[in-house]
Amino acid sequence: MTVSSTLPQLLRRNAETMSRRPAMREKDLGIWQPYSWQRYWEEVRAFALGLAAHGFKRGDKLSVIGENRPRLYFAQLAAQSLGGIAVPVYQDAIASELAYVLDHAETSVVVAEDQEQVDKILSLHERLPHLKLVVYDDPRGLSHYSQPFLKSFVAVQEDGQGFGAANPGYVEEAVAAGTPDELALFSYTSGTTSRPKGVMLSHANLLLPAEAFAAAEAIGPREEHLAYLPMAWIGTSLVSIALHILVGFTCNFPEKPETVERDLRELGPTIGLAPPRFWENSLTAVMVRAADASFVKRKIFDYFRGVAERVQQHVGERRPVPLGLRLMRALGEILVYGPIRDQLGWRRARVVYTGGAPLGAEVFRFFRAFGVNLKQVYGATELSGLCSVQHDAEVDPDTVGRILAGMEVQIGEGGEVLVRSPGIFQGYYKQDEATREALTADGWLRTGDAGFIDKRGQLVIIDRARDVGKLADGTSFAPQFIENKLKFSPYIGEAVVFGAARPFVAVIVAIDPTTVGKWAERQRLAYTSFQDLCGRAEVRELIGEEIRRCNAALPQPTQIRRFVVLNKEFDADDDEITRTRKIRRRFVADKYAAVIDAMYGGASEVELATEITYEDGRKATLHSRLAISDIDAPAARLKASAAATAEPAAAG
Amino acid sequence: MAEATDVQLDVNAVSKRFGGVRAVENVSIAVKRGAIASIIGPNGAGKTSLLNMISGFYKPDSGSIRFEGHDITRARPSDIAALGIARTFQNIALFSGMTVLDNIMLGRHVRMKAGVLSSIAYWGLAQKEEVAHRARAEELIDFLGLQDLRRQQTASLAYGLRKRVELARALALDPKVLLLDEPMGGMNQEEKEDMARYILDVNEQWGTTVILIEHDMAVVMDISDRVTVLDRGRKIAEGTPSEVQRNPEVMRAYLGGDADAPGEAA
Numbered sequence: 001m002t003v004s005s006t007l008p009q010l011l012r013r014n015a016e017t018m019s020r021r022p023a024m025r026e027k028d029l030g031i032w033q034p035y036s037w038q039r040y041w042e043e044v045r046a047f048a049l050g051l052a053a054h055g056f057k058r059g060d061k062l063s064v065i066g067e068n069r070p071r072l073y074f075a076q077l078a079a080q081s082l083g084g085i086a087v088p089v090y091q092d093a094i095a096s097e098l099a100y101v102l103d104h105a106e107t108s109v110v111v112a113e114d115q116e117q118v119d120k121i122l123s124l125h126e127r128l129p130h131l132k133l134v135v136y137d138d139p140r141g142l143s144h145y146s147q148p149f150l151k152s153f154v155a156v157q158e159d160g161q162g163f164g165a166a167n168p169g170y171v172e173e174a175v176a177a178g179t180p181d182e183l184a185l186f187s188y189t190s191g192t193t194s195r196p197k198g199v200m201l202s203h204a205n206l207l208l209p210a211e212a213f214a215a216a217e218a219i220g221p222r223e224e225h226l227a228y229l230p231m232a233w234i235g236t237s238l239v240s241i242a243l244h245i246l247v248g249f250t251c252n253f254p255e256k257p258e259t260v261e262r263d264l265r266e267l268g269p270t271i272g273l274a275p276p277r278f279w280e281n282s283l284t285a286v287m288v289r290a291a292d293a294s295f296v297k298r299k300i301f302d303y304f305r306g307v308a309e310r311v312q313q314h315v316g317e318r319r320p321v322p323l324g325l326r327l328m329r330a331l332g333e334i335l336v337y338g339p340i341r342d343q344l345g346w347r348r349a350r351v352v353y354t355g356g357a358p359l360g361a362e363v364f365r366f367f368r369a370f371g372v373n374l375k376q377v378y379g380a381t382e383l384s385g386l387c388s389v390q391h392d393a394e395v396d397p398d399t400v401g402r403i404l405a406g407m408e409v410q411i412g413e414g415g416e417v418l419v420r421s422p423g424i425f426q427g428y429y430k431q432d433e434a435t436r437e438a439l440t441a442d443g444w445l446r447t448g449d450a451g452f453i454d455k456r457g458q459l460v461i462i463d464r465a466r467d468v469g470k471l472a473d474g475t476s477f478a479p480q481f482i483e484n485k486l487k488f489s490p491y492i493g494e495a496v497v498f499g500a501a502r503p504f505v506a507v508i509v510a511i512d513p514t515t516v517g518k519w520a521e522r523q524r525l526a527y528t529s530f531q532d533l534c535g536r537a538e539v540r541e542l543i544g545e546e547i548r549r550c551n552a553a554l555p556q557p558t559q560i561r562r563f564v565v566l567n568k569e570f571d572a573d574d575d576e577i578t579r580t581r582k583i584r585r586r587f588v589a590d591k592y593a594a595v596i597d598a599m600y601g602g603a604s605e606v607e608l609a610t611e612i613t614y615e616d617g618r619k620a621t622l623h624s625r626l627a628i629s630d631i632d633a634p635a636a637r638l639k640a641s642a643a644a645t646a647e648p649a650a651a652g
Numbered sequence: 653m654a655e656a657t658d659v660q661l662d663v664n665a666v667s668k669r670f671g672g673v674r675a676v677e678n679v680s681i682a683v684k685r686g687a688i689a690s691i692i693g694p695n696g697a698g699k700t701s702l703l704n705m706i707s708g709f710y711k712p713d714s715g716s717i718r719f720e721g722h723d724i725t726r727a728r729p730s731d732i733a734a735l736g737i738a739r740t741f742q743n744i745a746l747f748s749g750m751t752v753l754d755n756i757m758l759g760r761h762v763r764m765k766a767g768v769l770s771s772i773a774y775w776g777l778a779q780k781e782e783v784a785h786r787a788r789a790e791e792l793i794d795f796l797g798l799q800d801l802r803r804q805q806t807a808s809l810a811y812g813l814r815k816r817v818e819l820a821r822a823l824a825l826d827p828k829v830l831l832l833d834e835p836m837g838g839m840n841q842e843e844k845e846d847m848a849r850y851i852l853d854v855n856e857q858w859g860t861t862v863i864l865i866e867h868d869m870a871v872v873m874d875i876s877d878r879v880t881v882l883d884r885g886r887k888i889a890e891g892t893p894s895e896v897q898r899n900p901e902v903m904r905a906y907l908g909g910d911a912d913a914p915g916e917a918a
Contacts, residue, residue: 029790
């Protein structure tokens with residue numbers, strides 16, 4: 001079976017075939033409130049009528065901005081029902097970014113979650129000539145706003161009642177007239193290098209990969225999913241819209257971002273997809289709690305963590321697990337693994353995925369060791385999200401699994417991964433040049449990732465193709481691989497590794513304020529501010545120790561020799577990191593050129609003027625002095641070579 | 653702002669002495685329904701004493717206080733609360749061993765009708781009432797963004813959050829008038845902005861009259877309809893924020909004496 005419908009057509013189908021089943025649940029006033037498929041369609045239909053009454057036509061664009069809320073989904077489906085295009089945008093984007101995307105996409109309707117987002121849109125109104133209507137979900141604080149183009153979600157639905165009466169069957173006809181080749185979504189890529197680009201995706205683009213994925217992973221209508229990642233992320237559109245409507249499972253929405261942890265636990269989702277950042281944070285949270293626990297609990301945790309890792313080693317090397325170890329594992333399941341999975345909210349999880357960027361092997365192994373069926377997926381926004389997934393029997397940290405049915409992969413020049421798939425996008429909106437560059441003559445997508453296909457036929461991704469570097473002596477190294485190893489340390493929040501055409505590898509580290517703060521408390525180390533903490537010699541020693549540990553698992557030539565602890569976190573508002581938390585390597589290299597030069601110039605200190613951006617977009621300059629530390633020349637470490645062999649991808 | 657027409661709370665020439673100290677002397681304030689009225693003044697000006705008289709903790713030595721036609725000059729604090737005047741305290745008054753939710757539910761206690769006997773006699777009614785009160789508590793939790801904290805003990809919360817819980821506890825009374833004693837004291841700028849937003853939202857959403865004591869002049873001038881200035885127990889100025897800001901008396905009180913006066917020691 002291959003779908004040949006549009007998203008709204010499938011929504012109508014669901015409203016008929018499983019009208020009373022819950023399509024969504026939203027936690028509101030402390031209670032999970034269900035929305036049936038019938039209700040989902042009715043809300044979409046009513047809003048679509050409202051949009052039509054306000055002149056929304058086929059091909060028009062509607063943006064949503066805010067946290068995951070049912071109405072923001074209704075709005076996207078309503079636009080698509082009329083043949084329009086949904087353009088979800090990042091809710092934490094600063095004004096200038098937002099203005100760029102909304103203007104570039106020629107959005108005519110914005111549906112905003114609340115007053116905060118409405119204020120942001122209103123402040124940009126003059127720069128958005130295409131914008132005709134601003135709709136809000138939560139009316140709080142907005143009753144005295146008098147702009148004529150500002151309306152509540154309910155008011156727009158009411159505006160549609162008259163239109164609906166005058167044009168019976170209007171939305172139904174518009175839905176029936178839709179074809180799978182029509183554009184459904186513009187997904188603006190976060191852009192690690194340049195301005196965001198609008199990836200144009202059709203209904204078929206979204207639905208065909210979703211269908212292949214559902215078939216490969218046996219995703220069924222009884223799944224429970226919690227949608228809490230940014231709506232503008234392609235992974236959200238894929239799972240919470242395409243897969244959700246195609247398969248017909250239940251999509252749940254948390255109360256607010258701060259309650260996600262608790263909501264996960266209450267709900268116990270059966271599936272989940274999150275980028276590496278989420279898993280790294282989740283691991284850090286477990287480590288912090290373990291470190292805060294009583295002595296006995298801590299010992300038990302450490303012991304069973306060791307057991308779980310030994311079991312994983314056996315499984316990874318395809319050796320049978322000895323009976324004694326199996327018994328200890330069973331005991332650990334009762335004492336440690338089960339309770340921790342419960343705390344993390346994955347007790348009922350059948351399978352969860354990490355995607356969007358490579359996840360460090362150590363983090364990956366940790367979750368698997370604790371019984372979370374974490375698997376890697378690989379894809380790109382230009383592929384409507386997904387193109388490969390690990391099969392259950394073949395999970396290991398180094399690969400991203402096998403290509404999905406109906407798709408092809410090959411390795412092009414310079415080891416670049418090329419993919420052909422029904423998910424391949426329809427081009428970048430208004431950027432034909434960039435579109436041509438992204439595709440080969442015979443229609444393969446250049447992913448920009450360097451990789452290879454291993455003996456078993458699994459795809460292995462090494463790094464962004466242009467990031468794989470060579471040291472001055474010709475040794476190649478993959479920065480992201482080293483960074484992911486570093487980020488396994490709970491104390492290291494972000495790390496950016498340098499070394500291309502340089503004699504050795506050096507790193508800029510941004511510490512994790514929570515864990516290092518707690519560590520400082522335990523050490524009775526007094527500090528006044530985050531910056532002060534970052535500048536402490538003790539903290540540098542702590543980070544140095546973590547780097548030494550990481551070095552032990554790296555081949556000797558690519559070991560880190562020097563490092564700097566930055567006095568701030570990497571921030572998307574400062575362009576150092578994308579909204580999906582990917583490091584913008586080149587930007588960081590430019591911004592901290594002085595630091596990098598000093599590291600390679602042998603200096604022990606560097607004067608730094610950093611520009612920081614406040615949430616409202618204002619900028620300020622911060623002058624500071626950063627100490628540069630050396631990692632002592634590697635003595636012969638017996639363990640080092642043993643551990644290094646476990647990482648075949650390390651040498652590149 | 654909600655429409656401000658009739659006088660809802662009328663404080664008429666009240667005075668209060670403690671021994672030889674005149675805490676409040678002959679102060680009158682008329683607060684209109686739906687207004688945000690601020691009381692400012694240096695330390696020891698008598699602001700909190702005035703608030704204590706309105707909420708019934710102190711009885712005035714002379715003068716009268718009328719609320720919606722009732723004379724509440726000598727009423728007990730619980731009766732005043734039942735009439736619809738709720739307050740928060742300068743030093744947070746919460747049950748620290750109880751959860752956020754329990755503290756808010758406690759605030760609804762005054763509104764509960766089923767007594768011990770009727771609860772025993774007809775359990776269903778009491779339960780129905782409990783559900784309704786819980787729903788209201790959840791609305792307030794939602795309104796003040798406390799969803800992630802409802803099961804936390806208030807003792808474990810940061811100061812700014814406890815202040816917010818206290819506001820929720822006061823709002824649980826469904827008050828007509830909300831007395832806030834330094835709701836932003838000890839807060840950082842971001843917390844202050846949040847609190848100011850909440851006060852404006854409460855005023856807008858339910859038309860609640862707000863009487864505010866606050867030291868942060870920027871906030872007071874920003875959100876108030878009327879400002880009353882006290883100094884050493886006396887009212888020295890009254891008016892809109894801009895009128896008060898231009899008032900020479902006020903400047904003198906705040907700058908600690910006029911240009912000719914000798915500088916104060918500390």
